Every structure is written in structure tokens, then in C-alpha cells.
Amino acid sequence: MAAGPAARPGGPSPGTARPDTAGLDTAGLDSARQLLADLPPSAAVWCSGLRKRYGRRTAVDGVSFTVGRGEVLGLLGPNGAGKTSVIKMLLGLVRPDAGEVLLLGRPGQDPQARARVGYLPELFRYQPWLTAAEVLALHVRLSGTAVPAAEQRDRLALVGLAERAGDRVGGFSKGMQQRLGLAVALVARPELVVLDEPTSALDPLGRADVRDVVLSLRDSGVAVLLNSHLIGEVERVCDRVVILDKGRVAASGTLAELLGARELRLHLEGVGAAAEQRLAAAGRLTRSGDWFSVALPDDDEAAGVPDLVADLVGHGVRVHAVEPARISLEERLLGILRDGERR
Amino acid sequence: MSARVVLTVAGLTLREAARRKVLRALAGLTVVLLALSAWGFSRISTEFGGLTTGEARFAAATVLNLVMFGFSLIAALGTAFLAGPTLAGEVESGTALAMLARPVRRSAVLVGKWLGLVAFGSGFVVLAGLAQFLVVQVTVGYWPPQPVTGLALLAGQTAVLLTLGLLLATVISPMASGVVAVGLFGATWIAGVVGGIGASLGNEGVARVGTVSRMLLPTDGLWRGAMHAFQDPTLLTQLGPGFEGFPFLGEAPLTATYLAWAALWVVVVLGLAAMAFRRRDL
Numbered sequence: 244m245a246a247g248p249a250a251r252p253g254g255p256s257p258g259t260a261r262p263d264t265a266g267l268d269t270a271g272l273d274s275a276r277q278l279l280a281d282l283p284p285s286a287a288v289w290c291s292g293l294r295k296r297y298g299r300r301t302a303v304d305g306v307s308f309t310v311g312r313g314e315v316l317g318l319l320g321p322n323g324a325g326k327t328s329v330i331k332m333l334l335g336l337v338r339p340d341a342g343e344v345l346l347l348g349r350p351g352q353d354p355q356a357r358a359r360v361g362y363l364p365e366l367f368r369y370q371p372w373l374t375a376a377e378v379l380a381l382h383v384r385l386s387g388t389a390v391p392a393a394e395q396r397d398r399l400a401l402v403g404l405a406e407r408a409g410d411r412v413g414g415f416s417k418g419m420q421q422r423l424g425l426a427v428a429l430v431a432r433p434e435l436v437v438l439d440e441p442t443s444a445l446d447p448l449g450r451a452d453v454r455d456v457v458l459s460l461r462d463s464g465v466a467v468l469l470n471s472h473l474i475g476e477v478e479r480v481c482d483r484v485v486i487l488d489k490g491r492v493a494a495s496g497t498l499a500e501l502l503g504a505r506e507l508r509l510h511l512e513g514v515g516a517a518a519e520q521r522l523a524a525a526g527r528l529t530r531s532g533d534w535f536s537v538a539l540p541d542d543d544e545a546a547g548v549p550d551l552v553a554d555l556v557g558h559g560v561r562v563h564a565v566e567p568a569r570i571s572l573e574e575r576l577l578g579i580l581r582d583g584e585r586r
Numbered sequence: 587m588s589a590r591v592v593l594t595v596a597g598l599t600l601r602e603a604a605r606r607k608v609l610r611a612l613a614g615l616t617v618v619l620l621a622l623s624a625w626g627f628s629r630i631s632t633e634f635g636g637l638t639t640g641e642a643r644f645a646a647a648t649v650l651n652l653v654m655f656g657f658s659l660i661a662a663l664g665t666a667f668l669a670g671p672t673l674a675g676e677v678e679s680g681t682a683l684a685m686l687a688r689p690v691r692r693s694a695v696l697v698g699k700w701l702g703l704v705a706f707g708s709g710f711v712v713l714a715g716l717a718q719f720l721v722v723q724v725t726v727g728y729w730p731p732q733p734v735t736g737l738a739l740l741a742g743q744t745a746v747l748l749t750l751g752l753l754l755a756t757v758i759s760p761m762a763s764g765v766v767a768v769g770l771f772g773a774t775w776i777a778g779v780v781g782g783i784g785a786s787l788g789n790e791g792v793a794r795v796g797t798v799s800r801m802l803l804p805t806d807g808l809w810r811g812a813m814h815a816f817q818d819p820t821l822l823t824q825l826g827p828g829f830e831g832f833p834f835l836g837e838a839p840l841t842a843t844y845l846a847w848a849a850l851w852v853v854v855v856l857g858l859a860a861m862a863f864r865r866r867d868l
Contacts, residue, residue, distance in 0.1 A: 364680055367680060370602070373601075384594045385594060387689060
């Protein structure tokens with residue numbers, strides 16, 4: 244962040260002929276500026292207590308979460324959990340019955356809050372009578388950002404549509420239209436990109452492309468809100484996950500927080516007291532017959548595993564199997580949702 | 587409301603009209619109607635050689651009004667069926683989602699659509715109307731006394747109907763909005779004819795039907811003003827009271843009050859449409 248004007252030298256010094264009040268005002272202004280400059284940049288998305296009813300059905304019930312700058316947040320949940328409704332409320336497409344939204348530090352009711360937001364809707368369709376390049380140009384004009392034509396072409400190339408820039412969208416397949424939608428979401432130099440089921444019409448290659456795009460967005464400091472059914476996709480690219488169920492936040496946190504620590508499962512024979520002590524030193528130990536489970540600490544990852552195995556062999560232990568284990572996001576998600584059913 | 591957004595959307599609407607088959611269909615229909623009217627007018631001048639000048643003028647003015655009614659009907663049908671799909675259709679298909687997630691006010695998008703449609707409808711009415719005047723000039727040597735006023739009123743009639751189409755499209759399905767708008771247009775015209783008959787018979791109650799319907803939906807009132815601008819001013823005095831209530835003669839020019847009412851009507855209905863569109867969940 245650039246230093247605020249408060250850092251400018253030559254402020255009022257005591258003892259000058261200036262009236263005191265003016266000196267106080269300037270000093271107050273400077274300190275206020277300093278305060279503003281020192282604040283961390285506002286979150287990409289901040290929402291609190293979002294609520295929406297359609298007739299008698301409550302679709303969204305008190306949803307709050309934050310997406311930090313440059314963070315990739317995954318929105319997970321079963322069909323009808325309210326994910327798309329939440330996204331539409333963030334973007335001003337659906338009016339919340341209650342709750343507040345801030346996008347990039349501006350209130351959600353202000354259209355200008357969306358000036359640096361790119362959006363790929365779940366139900367994507369673009370003017371069939373326009374060419375791909377014209378669709379991008381239209382969105383650039385609507386966004387009010389000046390983006391040169393070459394940069395717009397680059398965006399089409401990024402999603403693999405460089406050769407179809409001059410073709411009418413009406414002749415595009417579903418998958419190509421979704422790729423175009425991704426280019427539309429990226430074209431106006433966004434600081435926040437909202438992707439609602441971005442790979443629903445794509446083949447495995449297209450999904451890999453989207454994954455690469457999301458990761459490169461994160462690298463360049465762009466925040467991403469990703470709603471996807473594909474848990475594997477979310478697990479690979481997201482920093483944090485919010486799980487929605489029946490319109491409420493059922494769980495949220497980083498992947499490590501949600502999934503717990505890594506585990507090491509070992510099938511061993513001839514484990515003496517010394518070997519068992521060595522195992523216990525590596526992490527919390529549980530035993531069932533010849534199978535031993537060691538919960539590895541977070542910071543350790545897999546680095547200590549070879550040393551552990553070498554030490555065990557040194558203690559005369561016969562090692563049959565060493566398996567890294569981690570509860571998958573899918574198992575965790577199902578667990579959370581089933582808990583919700585029982586309640 | 588941002589002028590940039592309004593003009594961008596207006597341009598987009600015109601481009602849609604130009605690129606979809608609407609324009610070609612409309613051009614084809616217009617050429618057919620022009621050719622038929624040219625043939626008809628040439629028959630008037632050859633077959634009825636024995637007509638007095640007054641009779642010939644009456645025939646020319648009536649047939650011109652009839653053909654212009656055809657054009658206004660085409661413009662009304664065209665824009666009413668365009669207004670519905672462009673708004674409701676975009677909401678239903680999802681095209682509106684990506685656009686309205688941009689930093690734009692929904693009212694600006696709606697006004698842009700309206701402006702584009704008004705430009706399209708008025709452009710059609712003016713071009714087709716001028717072509718028709720030329721046909722009449724060449725075949726029977728008649729030129730309407732106030733062509734500019736008349737065409738402007740016809741364009742106004744188109745604007746009124748498509749504004750209604752936009753309002754309906756914010757609350758009901760695209761096809762239904764077109765059907766309802768055109769139905770109301772026809773009903774108002776018939777109410778106007780009924781009112782004319784009532785006036786000629788001296789029945790105030792029946793005459794009021796036309797007056798009230800002209801206030802509720804100003805299409806018929808504007809159309810009558812346009813007819814009056816197209817026909818020879820001496821016609822009504824020559825014909826006498828026997829032709830009062832004839833559906834293809836305009837009896838009086840429009841008052842400034844009525845024009846102001848029509849303008850206010852458009853503003854209010856467009857405002858209602860913008861309000862309905864703004865509150866709508868997409």
C-alpha cells in the first residue's frame with residue numbers, strides 16, 4: 244500500500260504565526276489520514292446476517308462470511324442450500340430481506356461497489372447476435388474501465404477462444420459459452436471474481452484450465468469466490484471453505500481446520516518399548532493390533548516420515564506399510580451434512 | 587443514472603434489432619404494403635376518372651389514412667413484441683445476470699432499452715411513412731398538409747405502446763406482454779371508433795367511451811391527431827356532418843394539453859416499469 248499523505252514532510256510546527264485552530268485541524272486531518280493509511284485493505288467480500296425468503300420457504304438464513312483480498316473461498320453445500328442465492332445477494336441481483344453486504348469496502352447497494360467485480364453466473368448466456376469480441380467490449384463499456392482491445396483479446400486467448408473472437412456467440416457450444424463467460428468475468432481487471440459453478444459445462448481439460456485460471460488469479464492478488472459441486476476442485480484451489488446447509492453456514496474454516504491434522508498409518512511387527520516411544524515422540528499415537536496411527540503436527544507435513552521409518556528399522560521393527568492418511572473434504576462435508584440431518 | 591450505460595444499452599438494442607430477423611421481416615412487409623398501396627392509388631386515379639376533385643381528395647386522404655394505420659399497426663406489433671422479449675427474455679435466459687452485475691443501475695439499463703426501441707420504432711414509422719407519401723404524390727398527386735407533425739405523432743404512438751410493453755414485460759412473460767399490449771392497443775382503437783359513433787349520434791355516454799379510453803392509453807388519441815395532420819383541411823367542411831365518426835378521418839388537431847398528458851403518461855409508465863424492474867429478484 245502507498246504511504247498516505249500523512250507521511251509528507253513539512254507539517255505545521257508549533258510556534259508559527261498560524262492560528263491555533265488551523266494547526267489543530269491539519270494535525271487532526273493528518274492523523275486521520277495516517278489512521279486510514281494504516282488500516283488493512285477492506286475485505287473483498289464482507290457479508291453479515293444475509294436472509295432471504297421466497298414465499299414461505301427460507302432460502303438463506305443468517306449467512307455471514309468474509310473473503311479476504313487475494314483469497315480463494317469455496318462455497319460448498321448440497322443442492323438448494325442457498326449458495327446461488329447468497330452469491331446473487333452479494334451482487335445486488337437479489338434483494339436480501341435482511342443483512343448487509345460490503346464489496347471491496349463499498350456498500351452492496353451502491354452499483355459502483357461492483358466496478359471491480361467479475362461474475363460468471365451459473366445460468367450463463369450471452370447475446371447470441373454478438374461476436375465473442377463484441378460481448379467482451381460490451382462488458383468493458385458497462386464496467387466503465389478502459390481496457391485496450393489487445394488486452395481483451397488476451398482474455399479470450401486465456402480461455403482458449405482466440406480463434407473464435409469474430410464468431411457469433413449463437414453458434415457456440417455450451418462449453419464454449421462458459422469459457423466466454425469466464426473471459427467476461429476476467430476482462431474488466433477485477434479485484435474480486437465470483438464464479439458460480441464455473442465448470443458445469445466443461446470437459447476435464449476445461450476444468451483443469453479453470454483451475455489454472457483461479458490459481459493465477461490468487462497469485463496476482465485477486466480474490467475469488469468459487470461455488471462448485473466438484474469437491475475435488477474446491478479442495479485443490481481454495482484457501483478456505485464455507486459449507487452451507489439449508490440456508491445456514493454449517494461449517495467454515497481453512498482446509499486444515501476443517502479436515503484436521505494429517506495422519507500416518509503404519510503396519511508394524513516387533514514393536515518394542517523404545518520403538519513405541521519413538522512413535523509417540525512423532526505425534527499422538529493410537530494402536531489397533533499391528534496397525535499404528537500417528538497424528539502428525541501441522542507444521543511437520545511429511546518431512547519427518549523418512550526419519551521415523553529409519554529410526555523404527557533401527558529399533559528392529561519390521562515395517563510392512565506406511566500410509567499417509569487424511570480425511571477427505573468429501574467425507575468431512577458428508578459428515579457435516581448428516582449431522583445437520585440428525586439435528 | 588449514467589448516460590454511458592443508457593447509450594450503451596440503447597446502441598445494443600438497435601444492434602439487436604438490426605441483426606435479428608426482425609428488421610428483414612419488417613422491411614419485407616413494408617415493401618409489400620407500399621407496392622399494394624401504389625397499385626391501389628393508381629387504380630383510384632385511372633378507374634374513377636369521373637370523380638370530382640372533392641371526391642378524389644376524399645378517396646386519397648381516406649386510403650392514405652388506412653395505409654398509415656397499417657404502418658402504425660406494424661410498428662406497434664413489432665415494437666410491442668420486441669419490448670417484451672428484450673427485457674423479460676433476457677431475465678429468463680440469464681443474459682441479464684452478467685450485465686446487471688456490472689456497476690450499472692437497473693433503471694439506466696431499462697431507459698437504455700426504451701431509448702433504443704423508441705429510436706427503432708420511430709425510424710421505421712418515419713421511413714415507411716415518407717415512402718408512402720411519395721407513392722401517393724406520384725400516383726394521385728396528393729401531399730399531406732402536415733407530414734412532420736403526423737409522423738411525429740405516429741412515432742409517439744409507437745413510443746406509448748412500447749413503453750406499455752416494457753412495463754408489462756417486467757411483470758409477466760415476454761410473449762404474454764406482447765399479446766396484452768397489442769390487445770389493449772386494438773381495444774383502445776375500437777373504443778375510439780365506438781366513441782366517434784356515439785358523438786355523431788349525439789349520445790354522450792357512448793362518446794365518453796372513446797374519451798376515457800384515449801386517456802387511459804393515448805395510442806388512439808395520437809393516431810387520430812396523426813390522421814388529422816395527413817388529411818386535407820378542407821375535407822371535413824366539404825363533407826359535412828354526415829361523416830362524423832368515420833374511423834379513418836381525424837376530426838380535430840390534438841390539444842397541447844392532450845400532448846402533455848401523453849408525454850406524462852409515457853414518463854409515469856416508464857417510471858413504474860423501472861420501479862418494478864429494480865425490485866425484481868433475478
